[in-house]
Amino acid sequence: MNIATFHTLIAHLPVQQQCFKTKRSNWRKAEFKLDWLERMNDKLFDKKESINICRQDIFNTKDIRERIIKTIYWGYPRGMRGNHFVNILNNIETIEKEIKKFSNRKYQNSYEFQEVVQAFKTVPGLGLSTYSKLLYFFKIRLNGNQCLILDQRVIDVLASKFYDNFKALSRISYSNAESKYFEYVEMLGDLSKQLKIEGENIEQFLFIFGNSLKKEAFLLDAK
Numbered sequence: 001m002n003i004a005t006f007h008t009l010i011a012h013l014p015v016q017q018q019c020f021k022t023k024r025s026n027w028r029k030a031e032f033k034l035d036w037l038e039r040m041n042d043k044l045f046d047k048k049e050s051i052n053i054c055r056q057d058i059f060n061t062k063d064i065r066e067r068i069i070k071t072i073y074w075g076y077p078r079g080m081r082g083n084h085f086v087n088i089l090n091n092i093e094t095i096e097k098e099i100k101k102f103s104n105r106k107y108q109n110s111y112e113f114q115e116v117v118q119a120f121k122t123v124p125g126l127g128l129s130t131y132s133k134l135l136y137f138f139k140i141r142l143n144g145n146q147c148l149i150l151d152q153r154v155i156d157v158l159a160s161k162f163y164d165n166f167k168a169l170s171r172i173s174y175s176n177a178e179s180k181y182f183e184y185v186e187m188l189g190d191l192s193k194q195l196k197i198e199g200e201n202i203e204q205f206l207f208i209f210g211n212s213l214k215k216e217a218f219l220l221d222a223k
Contacts, residue, residue, distance in 0.1 A: 001213075003163045003202070004195060010205045011197045018204060019054035026079035030086050037089060040069060058137050064096050067137060075133045075151075084125030091123040099138050107142045110182035116140075117178060128178050136200070142182055145189030148203045150181055157210030158184070165191055 003010070024045045031038040044066075045051055053074045061067040072085065079085070088095070098119045107113045120131045128150060135147035155177050158169045169187065172180050185199075192199040 001163050003165045003191070003205075006205065006209070007195055007197070009209075010195070010201050013201050013204050013208075015198070015200050015204050016056040016059070017054050019052045020074050020077040021050055021052050022073045022077035023050045025049070026077070027073070027085070030089060033086055034089055037069070040066060044069070044073075055137075064099060065092060068092065068095060068099075068134065071133050071137045072130070075130065075149075080125070082125075084130075087125035088123060088130070091126075094123060095120075095126070095134070099134065099140075102135070102140050103138060107140075107182075109143065110179075113142060113182045117181075128174075128181065132181065142185045143189075145185050146199050147185055148188055148199050149207075150177060150184055151207075154203065154206050154210065157206045160211060162210070162213070 024041055027037070027041060031041060051073075053070055055074070058067055058070045058074060061070055072080070072088070076085075080088075098116075102116055107116070116131075116135070120126050129152060132147065132150045136149050140147045152174055155172055155174055157163075158166045158172050161167070161170045166187065169180060169184060172184075177184075188199040188202050191202060195202075
């Protein structure tokens with residue numbers, strides 16, 4: 001299946017309005033350990049039990065720390081596993097510093113990108129699924145291409161071999177996805193140019209519809 005089949009749908013996806021609802025109770029454990037998070041949540045939740053966060057809300061957030069928090073709340077609305085969230089926030093200053101540094105550099109190849117990977121590896125609990133969201137929401141670019149989210153759900157689509165466009169990534173898995181992230185960003189960047197749509201639209205399509213379509217149905221229609 002060629003993803004161009006769904007060009008119209010992909011082009012009209014309301015990417016920036018993709019919204020997730022999170023409850024403050026999901027983050028209370030971390031609040032008890034970090035006073036600054038409690039103060040930030042007082043501001044974000046404004047006495048409400050839950051809030052809705054969309055992509056545009058995150059992009060519109062100027063404060064770096066608040067954007068990091070909103071990214072995590074959006075990406076993990078039900079909370080993070082174990083102590084990942086607390087571990088990440090214990091290293092929040094490191095993450096802020098690295099993001100500022102990444103924003104001012106151009107990464108031309110996968111070798112140069114290893115600087116980013118190694119920096120994030122020093123933070124316990126900060127895996128590819130999370131830091132790819134940060135790279136995306138902080139508009140980091142690799143060889144001129146916008147960084148995009150790569151989580152387990154998207155990885156499963158790429159590995160399914162459903163779409164001919166992603167054959168080069170058919171052997172991707174979460175265990176090797178980090179080493180293939182640069183290739184993933186370049187591949188979707190090239191595809192976005194071919195289809196004349198944003199890479200983030202393709203990423204959202206893969207996340208929402210990627211493994212929810214039946215290939216056999218399209219083959220029957222084509223006969």
